[in-house]
Amino acid sequence: MMKLEGVEAFIHTAEAGSISAASRRLGLAKSVVSERLAELERFLGTRLIQRTTRKLSLTMNGQTFLPRAQRILREASEASAELAERSGTLAGPLRLSAPVGFGILHLAPALCTFLAAHPDVDLTLELDDRFVDAAADGYDAVLRHGAVGDTRLIARRLATSRRLLVASPAYLAERGTPGSLAELEGHSAILYSNRDVDWRFQVSGGWTAIRPRAALRVNNGLVMRDAAVAGLGIALLPSFFVHSELDQGRLVQIDVGAEAEGAELFLAYPRDHSASAKIRALADSLRKSFGDPPYWEVPRSP
Incomplete structure (x- = not known):
């Protein structure tokens, strides 16, 4: 047998x-x-x-x-x-992939809540900042920040996130604070190497792209955040990476008169089989843990 x-x-x-x-x-x-x-x-x-x-x-x-x-x-x-x-009850294996930074900051605590409610689920979480192919790599589901263009996947929306221009007070004191997109192009940038290097902003005619000079390219949002705190340059980061640093004054949000392209968080799973009860329960649990609006978008009381 x-x-x-x-x-x-x-x-x-x-x-x-x-x-x-x-x-x-x-x-x-x-x-x-x-x-x-x-x-x-x-x-x-x-x-x-x-x-x-x-x-x-x-x-x-x-x-x-x-x-x-x-x-x-x-x-x-x-x-x-x-x-x-x-x-x-929910039981059995569940294999997930998620980006490293979000997994450490926000997903891990939320998964603990999920597992406390469903102790018979055998969860495996793999954190990876590369683009994981959920359909080919054997994952039950993957967490994605941004559009899910893969037609082999079905995506469940979990939460929203803005992308914010941020820099340290020391960097802005030395280099000045850009007040327009044209001024922004003259600054040093900390860029995410796993997506297009252009920064996209919504303007009256649609979208425009900014190509600042790279002071650092890296494939991890936490490293980008820390480099910005250290004064290396300006970073365009999801709000879930920088909300605490903004509250603490370690980073300052920059207003250039245009809003950066935002993104949403999705739980995506292969289309060739319907979402299991575990995936549905996980998506519901994560949405509840993150909140609507998500807690990283809610200003904290002084």
């Missing part, structure tokens, strides 16, 4: 690219994952993975079996979740 634990070991090995990485994802010893793979191959009567000392690759039969294995495991998980939902 084919065991689901062997199917799971195969899927994680194929997606992660190595048995070692799969064992870390599963929280199992490498030898256990290897044995489960070997048992699955014995049952199927074919080799699924070609192992060499330098790399791991799927055989032709492994490539054929992978999408079916993913469907088998997903349907088993969804069936288990449906039965749990009927009994009034």
Whole structure:
């Protein structure tokens, strides 16, 4: 009989690219994952993975079996979740991906609230600032800040966020405070390297792009925030990164007479299967934790 634990070991090995990485994802010893793979191959009567000392690759039969294995495991998980939902509980694995900065500042506390209400959910959260392919990388859902253009995904809106121009008081004292988009172009900028370097602002004729000189390019919002606090330059950051620093006076919001392009937070999941009860419950829990409007958009009392 084919065991689901062997199917799971195969899927994680194929997606992660190595048995070692799969064992870390599963929280199992490498030898256990290897044995489960070997048992699955014995049952199927074919080799699924070609192992060499330098790399791991799927055989032709492994490539054929992978999408079916993913469907088998997903349907088993969804069936288990449906039965749990009927009994009034949520249970089983839930694998999420989210950006590092937002995950540390806001998602982690909100997930603790969710797990306290649903202790039988086996949650795995992976923080990564690269663009994660939820459909191909085996995630049940991903948190996205900004538009979800992937037609393979369905997105549930969680919260809004503005993007704010900010700088330290020391930087503005030395370089001056820009009061227009034209003046802004002459300043040093801290840019996010994982999106277009242009800063987009809404003006009377539609949208205009500003291309400031880069003092730093980095793919992490927390590093950008800290660089702005240190006086390296002006940053355009989501309000959820800088609301505390603005309240404390460590950063100052800059008004250039035009509003920067905003963004929304979404929980996105693959379109090829309907949202499980766990994903629906998670989205509802996150929306409640963040608030409407979200707490990072609400001015704090002095």
